[in-house]
Amino acid sequence: MLKKFPTDAKVTALSSGLNLSYGQTNGRLVIGDEKFEISSITSMFEFPNGDLIVGTTDGLHTYRNSEEIQQTEFETGVEKIVGMENCAVIVDGLGRASILDSDGDFSVINESSVLFASLGKSIAIATEAGQVSIYSQDGQKEWERPPRGEVGERITSIGWNGESLVVAREGHGLVPGEEEALEIEYWLKGNLDKRFDVGRRVIAIDGQWMGLDIGGVMFDGKIVAKLDHPVNRIIDFGDYCLAASWFHLYRIEKEGIVWSVETQGMVEYLSSNPSGTSVLIAGSDQNDYTESEPVILIDSTSKPVPIIEEATAIDDWGDAPVVDIDASELYGNDQSIEDLAGISISNQSVQTGLIDALTDEIEIQVQEDEEEDLMLALSLDADEVIAPTANAGGDQTAIADDDKTAIITLDGSGTLDPQERVVSWSWVDEFGKEISDSKIVKVKLPIGLHRLELRIKDRDDRWSSDSISVRID
Structure with missing residues (x-):
């Protein structure tokens, strides 16, 4: 450096x-x-x-x-x-x-x-x-x-x-x-x-x-x-x-x-x-x-220099020392990790976490399962396989609040999947980092233009993707 x-x-x-x-x-x-x-x-x-x-x-x-x-x-x-x-x-x-x-x-x-x-x-x-x-x-x-x-x-x-x-x-x-x-x-x-x-x-x-x-x-x-x-x-x-x-x-x-x-x-x-x-x-x-x-x-042309570990100093690129912390001191108020993170979970079966790619506030939205389209299912040839097609919805525009952020909903429910073959959902940002593994998710975005992509995988390990642009003014 x-x-x-x-x-x-x-x-x-x-x-x-x-x-x-x-x-x-x-x-x-x-x-x-x-x-x-x-x-x-x-x-x-x-x-x-x-x-x-x-x-x-x-x-x-x-x-x-x-x-x-x-x-x-x-x-x-x-x-x-x-x-x-x-x-x-x-x-x-x-x-x-x-x-x-x-x-x-x-x-x-x-x-x-x-x-x-x-x-x-x-x-x-x-x-x-x-x-x-x-x-x-x-x-x-x-x-x-x-x-x-x-x-x-x-x-x-x-x-x-x-x-x-x-x-x-x-x-x-x-x-x-x-x-x-x-x-x-x-x-x-x-x-x-x-x-x-x-x-x-x-x-x-x-x-x-x-x-x-x-x-x-x-x-x-x-x-x-x-x-x-x-x-x-x-x-x-x-x-x-x-x-x-x-x-x-x-x-x-x-x-x-x-x-x-x-x-x-x-x-x-x-x-x-x-x-x-x-x-x-x-x-x-x-x-x-x-x-x-x-x-x-x-300087990318310089020769690499090995990091020398010292007990008294930590290089910027080195690993920090391990510090033992009593769990009772850290979580003495008996708050859950979700409470500490500020995440509200409406259904325990939905796996959530802090998403470091897109900030501090994410809420997974859970919807009731949609009714099956029986007529469509019965009309399909049993030997015919229809690969799912991802649909990330249309481009979105939102006005930022006083904190210069806006909450928008990413909704992949328009995905074409008549045979219910989708086994995984993934929303990723423009840098390829996963935002959520749910079909629908609310995210908080700062002012600017953001490109987000929905990726789905079916039971035969085939992938499909679709992307949208979200502009926050």
Whole structure:
């Protein structure tokens, strides 16, 4: 570790370039030694000339030499910025995309509900509808990927490997003639170069490196490191990559894991200069009762140094000593753990717990079993199997209370399951962390745009998923 930067709110954006910069939900923007107060920050990117563009809930701000030189209003705010060299893609709160170059010129991309953007030789865009297209840097559409069937396909990630566009897809096999698949496609100059089934959901792509939802990292289509949690961020440095998973940042080479750094918060944001000598790490521990976690600066090219355990000092990355606590002192008021956690359980058969990914207040909603549709069941061929189809409901918008949070209901009861084959339910956040294992759950979300996914598994171990966006204003 080279340095820690203190914060006073959740960090939501990082940039490691000519300047070391970060932004917070409370609007605090730090550029080097300078501090600014603007609207809640969602994203940022620095052009090679040092100009820093900062996305907020009300628009886009541009800074040069630590002074604001331009402000562009976005009615629905800026959701995210994806940039490379002299070009950046700006996605607003409605999923509409624009291109901004380092000269400050905008071009509009004719796409809606943009899910992913990736920059390489050109600009690749993937939408929630499963469309993947390539645009020039001035916004002209150059190519569109042919869809694989009309239903049952989902794009889980896109990226560039040299001149090849890499597309990770999930096929649910909902129509005759199509099979379930978790595949990687390589497209070169508009032609399918190769396609293969990896048997795992890929959620991050950079160069030949890929991060998996079921923890692990692949290089050139082969698993080179197995991890216990999803790899939601990955940066390609050629011979090695940096992979973010849970509370760790890993340096991984073709032969496997070289080292890992344990951080105080989940590694949600990661930014590096081209050489890897200046890597910024940030993320929250998802606990509203602790102080915000610092931004960490490390040099990924440094050789790892073993931790030396001492009786008088604990290194930031070391394990804390075990402390014996008398249970009667800790729970002397005879409160249950649920009472202490602030969770109200309406049915003891429903398993609940504190969800560190999405805060401090979760209530499982239990509904009576719906009546079986006997006519539908009797009309089905006994030999016919209808695979369940996940339905996470529609996108939601809510107004935050005075504490800048809102409680929303995640409802998967619209899932198609005529033969009652679903055996497990799972709601996960955009980082792959499970929120709940119930069909319906209430969660408390802070201001911002959140992407949540419902995953179901049937008795034949087949999976289906659906995702929604929730905006809290």
